[in-house]
Structure formats: structure tokens, C-alpha cells
Amino acid sequence: MTAVPVTIGRRMPEAPVFAPGSPLVDTHSRVHRDLRISLTDRCSLRCTYCMPEQGNEWLARESILTVDEIVRVATVAASAGITTFRLTGGEPLLRRDIVDVVRRLSAIETADGPVQIAMTTNGIRLPEVLDELIDAGLARLNISIDTLQAERFAALTRRDRLDEVLLGIAAAAASGIRPLKLNAVAMRDVNEDELCDLVEFAVGSGAELRFIEQMPLDAGHTWDRNRMITREEILGKLSERWTLTEIPGRGGAPAERWSLDGGGTVGVIASVTAPFCGDCDRLRLTADGQLRNCLFSTDEFDLLPVLRDAQATDAEIDEVLRRCIWAKLPGHAINDPSFLQPARGMNAIGG
Ligand code: SAM
Ligand code: SF4
Numbered sequence: 001m002t003a004v005p006v007t008i009g010r011r012m013p014e015a016p017v018f019a020p021g022s023p024l025v026d027t028h029s030r031v032h033r034d035l036r037i038s039l040t041d042r043c044s045l046r047c048t049y050c051m052p053e054q055g056n057e058w059l060a061r062e063s064i065l066t067v068d069e070i071v072r073v074a075t076v077a078a079s080a081g082i083t084t085f086r087l088t089g090g091e092p093l094l095r096r097d098i099v100d101v102v103r104r105l106s107a108i109e110t111a112d113g114p115v116q117i118a119m120t121t122n123g124i125r126l127p128e129v130l131d132e133l134i135d136a137g138l139a140r141l142n143i144s145i146d147t148l149q150a151e152r153f154a155a156l157t158r159r160d161r162l163d164e165v166l167l168g169i170a171a172a173a174a175s176g177i178r179p180l181k182l183n184a185v186a187m188r189d190v191n192e193d194e195l196c197d198l199v200e201f202a203v204g205s206g207a208e209l210r211f212i213e214q215m216p217l218d219a220g221h222t223w224d225r226n227r228m229i230t231r232e233e234i235l236g237k238l239s240e241r242w243t244l245t246e247i248p249g250r251g252g253a254p255a256e257r258w259s260l261d262g263g264g265t266v267g268v269i270a271s272v273t274a275p276f277c278g279d280c281d282r283l284r285l286t287a288d289g290q291l292r293n294c295l296f297s298t299d300e301f302d303l304l305p306v307l308r309d310a311q312a313t314d315a316e317i318d319e320v321l322r323r324c325i326w327a328k329l330p331g332h333a334i335n336d337p338s339f340l341q342p343a344r345g346m347n348a349i350g351g
Contacts, residue, residue: 020318023081024283026293026328033252034282035082037070038350039101040090041287044124046158047146049185050346052220053158059348063288067097069307071104073285076317078108078115086118088350090287093125099132106137116140120183120351123168124161130171142210143169144183147191148201156190173205180207181267185214186229195234196241203264210255210267216334217295219345231256231270238266252281271295277331283324284350291320293328295349298342301327 024032041059043051065073074085085105092098106117118140119133126143145165147153153162172180182202186195195211202209211234216223238244244258247265254276255267270276284292289304301324306312333339342349
């Protein structure tokens with residue numbers, strides 16, 4: 001059986017027939033190498049820019065992909081040129097089988113060698129599981145931290161758990177897993193006076209701070225462009241403390257990067273004011289088996305019925321991957337007046 005893409009408001013281009021195993025290329029010649037896998041929509045925090053305090057509609061438990069299902073999709077994706085799997089959520093460390101997920105994914109081989117496993121986490125639970133994760137094959141880690149001040153953290157995440165996040169970062173710093181990156185969403189009247197402190201903290205932890213422009217992906221739909229801190233503002237604040245020297249060779253990476261005089265580096269992900277859609281090589285699998293070709297897409301391609309049909313073949317999974325990629329638009333439309341925020345919040349899409 002074949003999953004039917006849901007299309008809202010426009011015609012889906014007809015996908016040509018590609019041979020399974022050929023690269024995942026879209027209508028704008030972008031070759032896809034990176035699959036973001038959301039393992040759960042649940043989380044131990046409630047960041048205001050991501051989730052509501054209450055009233056979140058959780059994904060149905062029976063729709064959450066099993067490890068076998070995730071590995072099956074990943075294996076098909078790897079044979080079509082995906083080389084990196086980034087595990088995210090929600091909070092990926094809330095999956096009880098997280099070590100098994102990492103171990104099994106990292107065993108996938110491509111023609112060019114083993115795949116790379118990366119993870120984005122809020123850091124809580126890292127001290128318990130990091131050694132096992134590294135042993136299982138985790139190669140890269142991003143930990144999110146928006147403030148170093150306990151009261152602010154509690155207000156922003158609606159949970160008083162800064163100490164646990166700091167212990168997670170300390171465990172990662174001590175483990176030697178590199179590259180280690182810390183993610184911070186820059187927010188007006190929340191942490192805008194802390195940007196340099198966050199960079200210093202990251203450098204001291206052997207990590208790179210990456211500031212993310214806040215995007216309209218909060219489940220409460222409260223994003224306000226006028227309150228967003230832009231790339232230019234971030235760079236302006238950092239320039240008051242450091243001389244920034246741009247690091248060339250960004251490729252398809254979302255972050256622009258600078259080195260700091262005195263040592264260390266910093267990155268900025270300017271998804272709103274300087275979108276990098278032309279180089280995007282990512283696609284996403286949600287915890288309930290929906291393929292998305294963009295963070296902001298309003299279309300999803302349902303793999304769940306394929307995965308749960310005992311007769312369905314890997315070629316059918318491959319076909320859904322290609323249909324999803326083929327429907328990818330040239331860019332997101334955040335800056336367009338007709339922009340429609342996706343129905344899912346970031347926690348259910350997978351950041
Ligand atoms: N729970 C994990 C974490 O916080 O790292 C992984 C999932 S979270 C959705 C992934 C990343 O998305 C985090 O770095 C978070 O700060 C970022 N994020 C969430 N909502 C965002 C928004 N509205 N704008 C920009 N970044 C956002
Ligand atoms: Fe949870 Fe990460 Fe969303 Fe914060 S950003 S609520 S830690 S999923």
C-alpha cells in the first residue's frame with residue numbers, strides 16, 4: 001500500500017520514478033543527507049517558545065514508532081544517501097529504550113561507511129546515560145540552555161531544573177564527546193542581557209554556543225516578530241565583548257560561525273532573518289511516523305500505515321521518502337504575509 005500525502009492549498013508535483021538507492025534529490029536539486037528523528041513529543045520541561053504549560057494534545061501512545069520501525073525507516077533512508085541521524089523530540093532521553101535506539105541506528109552502514117548519530121537534548125538525564133550512549137555510538141551532542149540564572153530558567157521552562165541541566169552539560173564536557181554544542185534561543189526581555197555570559201560558559205565547557213532566532217513554532221502560537229532578537233542584534237551584542245572573525249565553509253549547516261579573539265567559537269542560526277533554505281539537506285520523521293520536508297511545512301507524509309502493513313516492502317517506504325522530498329518548497333514562508341504556522345508545536349515536530 002502507498003501513503004497518500006496530505007496537501008493543503010496547492011497541487012503536489014508529480015514525483016518522477018527514481019531508482020531505490022539513488023540520492024534523495026528535490027525539485028531544486030538539493031540532495032538530502034540528514035534525517036532528524038523525533039523520538040517522543042513528551043518533555044521534562046515546558047519551554048514557553050515550544051510547548052504550552054497545560055492542555056498539550058499528546059500523540060497517541062500506540063502511534064509512537066517502535067525501535068524496529070525507526071530502524072527500518074533509517075535503513076531505507078541510509079540506502080538513499082542519508083548519512084546523519086539526529087535524535088530529538090520532545091526530550092529524546094525520556095525514551096526508556098534510548099540506548100537501544102542509538103546502538104541500532106549506529107550499526108547502519110552506508111556505501112561510504114557508518115552513519116553518524118547526533119542528539120539534541122535538554123541535558124536532564126545525561127549524567128545517568130551519557131557513557132552508555134557514547135558506548136552505543138553517539139557521536140555528537142547539542143544541549144539546550146537559554147539562561148544560567150535559576151529564576152529565569154524556572155520562568156522560561158516552567159520547571160525549576162537548571163541544576164540538572166548544568167550537571168548534564170558538565171557530564172558532556174567531561175566525557176570528551178566533541179563537537180559539543182550548546183543551543184540558546186535569544187529572547188527579548190528574557191535572556192538578551194546574558195548572551196555574552198552564555199558564550200563564556202560554553203567556551204569554558206569546551207563547547208560552542210549557537211544562538212537560534214526564535215521561530216513561530218510554539219504550540220501556543222504566540223510568536224511575535226517584533227519581539228524577536230535578530231542575528232544582527234546578537235552579533236552586535238557579542239561584538240561589544242569580542243572581535244568576531246567569520247569561519248568560512250558553512251556548506252549545508254544551519255549555523256553561521258565566528259571565532260572569538262581569546263579563543264572559542266560561536267554560531268548563529270538565523271532561520272528567520274537570513275534563511276538558509278537553498279542549502280537545506282534535512283528531512284524529519286516525527287515520533288508518530290509522519291515525514292516532513294521542512295520544519296514549517298503544513299504537509300506530512302504518513303509512513304505509519306506502511307510500517308504497520310505486514311505486506312508492505314522497503315520499496316514502499318523509499319517511495320514515500322521520495323514523494324516527501326519531491327514536494328519540498330524552495331523555502332519556508334515565515335517572512336510572507338500568507339505564512340501559516342504548522343499545527344504541531346516544535347516538541348511534536350522535532351527541532
Ligand atoms: N528537548 C530537546 C532540547 O530542548 O534540546 C530537543 C527538542 S527541542 C524542540 C530542539 C531545539 O529546538 C532546542 O534547542 C530548542 O531550543 C529549539 N526550539 C524549540 N522551539 C523553538 C522555537 N520556537 N524557535 C527556535 N528554536 C526553538
Ligand atoms: Fe522540551 Fe526541548 Fe521543547 Fe524545551 S525546547 S519544551 S526542552 S522539547
